């Protein structure tokens with residue numbers, strides 16, 4: 273049964289009052305009873321002495337009943353008590369309450385306790401129920417002596433009614449007092465309980481809100497007592513929890529922001545292998561929606577056995593597991609998958625950190641899978657190794673030739689007047705080739721280094737093309753190729769002039785090299801979405817369709833032997849692409865084999 277605080281307080285008040293009143297009533301009653309009996313006895317004894325004085329021995333001895341009768345009748349009327357005269361043999365001689373004729377019928381009083389005492393010369397006292405008068409009576413008996421001889425007993429009796437009455441009065445007063453005190457205690461208890469309970473109720477209300485997670489309210493502190501202190505402690509606790517929650521929220525937001533913006537794909541898995549969450553990168557890689565996969569078993573959501581194996585290995589071993597995985601569907605890519613087990617961080621109470629670490633190590637609560645796209649890294653690695661192989665190959669050819677001809681010369685051909693100059697000319701050509709190869713490689717690596725500083729100026733492109741063309745005069749003449757500079761007169765661009773000279777030189781050089789005799793080269797411009805498109809068109813051999821996508825790659829040539837023969841390094845277009853892209857532009861080619869090509873580049877204005 274639930275007893276409210278108010279009732280408990282009132283009950284305790286009532287309990288205290290009842291106990292104290294009980295004690296008071298008990299001792300008061302007892303004391304008063306004893307005291308009043310004592311006083312009554314004393315006054316009765318005194319009166320008995322006075323009465324005794326009035327009775328002469330003569331009357332007793334002679335049993336002068338009439339005289340005794342009238343004497344005690346007068347005296348009893350005055351002192352308002354019953355007087356009995358008894359002789360030393362216990363016979364009643366006179367009694368104020370009895371008529372003379374009734375006396376002889378009265379029994380012998382010798383064995384009444386007070387009479388017995390008086391007969392041995394003592395003051396006899398007794399309280400008992402009087403069969404004669406049918407009430408509680410106080411009896412006092414004194415010996416009547418004549419010259420030390422005991423001749424009778426005088427007995428005074430008083431009904432105890434008055435003592436009882438007084439006591440009853442007092443008892444009534446105590447009872448009234450008790451009732452009043454109880455009523456007062458009830459009222460006072462209620463008021464005090466209400467006052468005490470009010471702040472407690474307020475605390476209960478506010479702490480209920482706390483328990484529901486609403487920490488915006490505070491308990492008003494009215495008193496400075498223990499309850500006030502409790503309120504202050506609760507307020508402090510609420511403030512602390514609110515701060516902690518805020519901190520946790522910001523922390524969570526930060527983590528969520530990191531989680532959502534990570535380039536790496538992240539999957540959080542619980543210890544049973546169910547997906548807790550995935551980030552947007554994972555959604556993109558596997559073409560799934562977060563809401564569809566959360567709460568599902570990994571393999572059911574993402575059908576990739578390799579990743580599932582990595583996860584289960586990490587969960588089983590409790591160690592990080594990583595593996596390289598090639599994905600074919602939905603995208604063809606290479607990923608490095610890293611699964612790291614997550615350990616339960618909660619430390620059971622009463623466990624020292626050493627122990628808890630051990631326990632932590634045993635409790636795996638899930639694992640974190642990070643999917644890192646390494647397709648580009650792998651591609652670059654292949655490109656790099658291909659490049660090294662290409663460079664070595666390109667360098668090896670002229671070097672082998674140079675070495676061969678030098679050896680031939682040393683072995684005696686030096687004295688062969690007809691051929692020695694010819695041999696030296698070949699060596700020179702190969703050295704020249706090596707030089708241009710190294711130059712192109714240097715400029716490529718410089719363009720790729722990203723430290724390159726462009727010295728941008730605004731210049732007239734038509735004029736620059738004109739200058740470049742004049743450098744190709746002899747080649748054009750040799751092949752009887754007509755070149756037309758159809759760029760708009762006012763065409764100007766903001767770019768690095770020296771590097772653009774290289775771009776135009778390379779493109780015009782190719783357009784002449786891969787042209788037919790009596791062919792043409794045309795350079796013109798178009799305006800596309802506010803950008804300048806420069807087109808170098810030729811009537812040359814063209815490029816097969818299958819080769820066009822790779823034509824800008826380093827060392828890529830349609831016909832290696834022909835390119836080498838024409839003094840090409842296979843790096844020219846690659847350099848063009850790099851320079852244009854450094855200027856935020858783009859390059860491209862349209863070509864039909866046997867009909868010519870249109871190389872173009874677009875520059876932002």
Ligand code: ADP
Nearest residue numbers: 782783786814829830835840841842843844845
């Ligand atoms: P190269 O030093 O061989 O000229 P490039 O990088 O300039 O190297 O060109 C790569 C290849 O592209 C050439 O070998 C050639 O096969 C092809 N090519 C470039 N320009 C033209 C063109 N105008 N017509 C036909 N083929 C071309």
